[in-house]
Amino acid sequence: MASATAPPDAGSTACVLDREGLGALVRELRARGRTVIGPTVRDETIALAELESADELPYGWGVEHEAGYYRIRRRSDTAAFAHSAGPQSWKYFLHPERVRQWTADRDPEGRMTVRAERSEPPSFAFLGVRPCDLRAIQIQDRVMTGGAHRDDAYRARRSGAFLIVVECTEPGATCFCVSMDTGPAARPGYDLALTEVVDEAGHRFLARAGTEEGAEVLASLPRQPADDLTRTRAREGVEAAAGRMGRTMPEVDLRALLAGTLEAERWNDVAARCLTCGNCTMACPTCFCTTAEDVTDLTGDHAERWRRWESCYDLEFTHLPGGSVRSSGRSRYRQWLTHKLGTWWDQFGSSGCVGCGRCIVWCPVGIDITEEAHALHREGERQAGGKDEAS
Numbered sequence: 001m002a003s004a005t006a007p008p009d010a011g012s013t014a015c016v017l018d019r020e021g022l023g024a025l026v027r028e029l030r031a032r033g034r035t036v037i038g039p040t041v042r043d044e045t046i047a048l049a050e051l052e053s054a055d056e057l058p059y060g061w062g063v064e065h066e067a068g069y070y071r072i073r074r075r076s077d078t079a080a081f082a083h084s085a086g087p088q089s090w091k092y093f094l095h096p097e098r099v100r101q102w103t104a105d106r107d108p109e110g111r112m113t114v115r116a117e118r119s120e121p122p123s124f125a126f127l128g129v130r131p132c133d134l135r136a137i138q139i140q141d142r143v144m145t146g147g148a149h150r151d152d153a154y155r156a157r158r159s160g161a162f163l164i165v166v167e168c169t170e171p172g173a174t175c176f177c178v179s180m181d182t183g184p185a186a187r188p189g190y191d192l193a194l195t196e197v198v199d200e201a202g203h204r205f206l207a208r209a210g211t212e213e214g215a216e217v218l219a220s221l222p223r224q225p226a227d228d229l230t231r232t233r234a235r236e237g238v239e240a241a242a243g244r245m246g247r248t249m250p251e252v253d254l255r256a257l258l259a260g261t262l263e264a265e266r267w268n269d270v271a272a273r274c275l276t277c278g279n280c281t282m283a284c285p286t287c288f289c290t291t292a293e294d295v296t297d298l299t300g301d302h303a304e305r306w307r308r309w310e311s312c313y314d315l316e317f318t319h320l321p322g323g324s325v326r327s328s329g330r331s332r333y334r335q336w337l338t339h340k341l342g343t344w345w346d347q348f349g350s351s352g353c354v355g356c357g358r359c360i361v362w363c364p365v366g367i368d369i370t371e372e373a374h375a376l377h378r379e380g381e382r383q384a385g386g387k388d389e390a391s
Contacts, residue, residue: 013209013218014226017194022080022205023054024221025164025192029125032217034162037093038127039086046072046086048093051127058083065357066173068366077198081128084172085356089285090126090133091140094157098308101292106301121153125162129190131183132175132354134165136285138189142348143288162213165190169237173246174357176370180249182354184241192218195234206234247357247370250377254351258342261376262334270372271330273365278311280359280367281336286352289317312336337372 017025029036030052039046040056046063049056057080064071065084075082104114129137137158144154168177168184177183186193191214195206206226209215250257281287291310296303310317313332318325326332344352353369360368 013207013215014231015207015218015223016226016230017205017207017221017223019054019203021207021222022057025217026051026054026127028217028220029127029162033123034125035122036125036127037090039081039083041072044072045070046083048086048088048090054080057081057128062170063172065361066366067360067368068363070361078203079170079196079198081166081194081196082170082198084168084170084175085130085133085358085361087283087358087362089283089356089358090129090137091285091288093124093126094137094161095140095144095151095154095288098306099153101305101307104303121157121160123160123162124157125164127164127166129163129165130168130356131165131186132168132177132180132356133285134163134187134189135180135182135354136356137163139286139348139350139352139354140288142350143286146348162192162217163190164192164194167193167195167234167238169196169241171241171245172357174360174368175355176245176247176249176357177355178242178245179247179251179370180351180353180355185238190214195238197230197233197237199233201229204230206230247355247360247368249355249370250374252377254341254373255343255345257373257377257380258338261380262338264376264379266372266375266379267330267334269375270333270367271328273367274329274333275365276313276315276329276332277364278313279362279364280369281311281313282309283358283362284340285354285356285358286340287311291317312339337369340369341373 026036036051037048038051039058040049040051041058041061042049046058046061051057059078059080060075061083062073062075063083063086064073070087100117102114102116104112106112141158144151145158165186167186171184188210190210193208193210197204197206207218207223209218289310289312290307293306293308294303295306312335315324315327326335340352344350
């Protein structure tokens with residue numbers, strides 16, 4: 001997590017890296033023993049995977065996406081980070097989908113040996129973290145390390161992670177980070193921040209450090225002083241991105257909106273479309289729920305316990321002796337949306353949504369969280385108007 005020492009002034013560390021400088025960054029991080037994770041083209045997506053070289057970055061690739069639709073496409077330039085959020089978020093590495101917690105073995109005499117799973121996590125370096133995803137990591141930090149029920153395994157992975165944020169200059173059709181105040185500019189919490197610039201002067205990255213370790217890494221790279229043109233183009237690119245968001249949330253108190261529309265007719269409308277598949281929770285960078293899964297071999301002499309992701313869309317998620325608390329699709333979708341935008345505030349002091357748009361893209365029937373919020377707002381206004389007329 002962030003360094004305990006005072007962070008350097010980002011302006012004083014600003015410099016310019018070219019493509020070779022970006023390659024040197026990956027080499028430097030690997031030389032420091034870090035496992036570098038970043039975007040790369042894989043299986044017709046821009047996926048997150050370990051990088052051995054900056055050459056594996058998706059130079060010249062972008063994406064097209066909409067509700068329930070995602071395709072990669074060739075770009076007319078060589079930009080490496082001109083794509084919006086892909087199918088994965090960084091929680092795949094900080095809060096893995098499936099983790100073995102212990103194993104148990106019974107010997108021929110019937111004696112049991114239980115061994116806790118204790119593996120040393122990699123020293124990660126995340127290259128290409130979007131500002132919205134940086135906020136998502138900070139939200140998961142609050143959930144996993146800031147409360148009474150901390151997750152030591154998460155903390156071990158997170159405490160050593162080196163975060164390289166890339167500011168967004170080309171938002172996607174489902175992005176709404178401006179509405180959630182999470183981007184497209186980088187906020188504090190990174191080790192390094194990059195802004196990619198591709199223009200007539202060449203392909204380069206405005207870089208600055210956010211921690212002492214970030215400044216040390218930056219100082220070891222081939223770099224040029226930050227010139228006025230690069231600073232201006234970088235700032236203009238981020239400012240233009242803020243004006244090109246593909247989606248918006250209604251400009252109201254979302255926490256109050258969700259609390260005041262629990263019986264809205266709109267929940268029936270969305271329930272008629274929702275498959276309760278849980279894709280939105282799997283793609284969401286902040287959803288964190290898990291369950292325990294016990295397995296044995298055919299002899300019954302070896303058993304394992306695994307922790308795996310769970311979804312509030314699962315009928316068994318709230319199963320009690322009397323049955324499921326939320327037996328209908330309507331109640332399960334409502335639980336997810338009201339928690340994400342509303343009651344998350346009560347638990348953790350913030351929204352649980354960062355505006356990345358993944359839940360929209362990876363919903364097989366194209367349900368759009370922003371459309372649902374706007375619909376609830378309109379319905380609430382109509383109901384309020386009808387009450388005023390009646391009075």
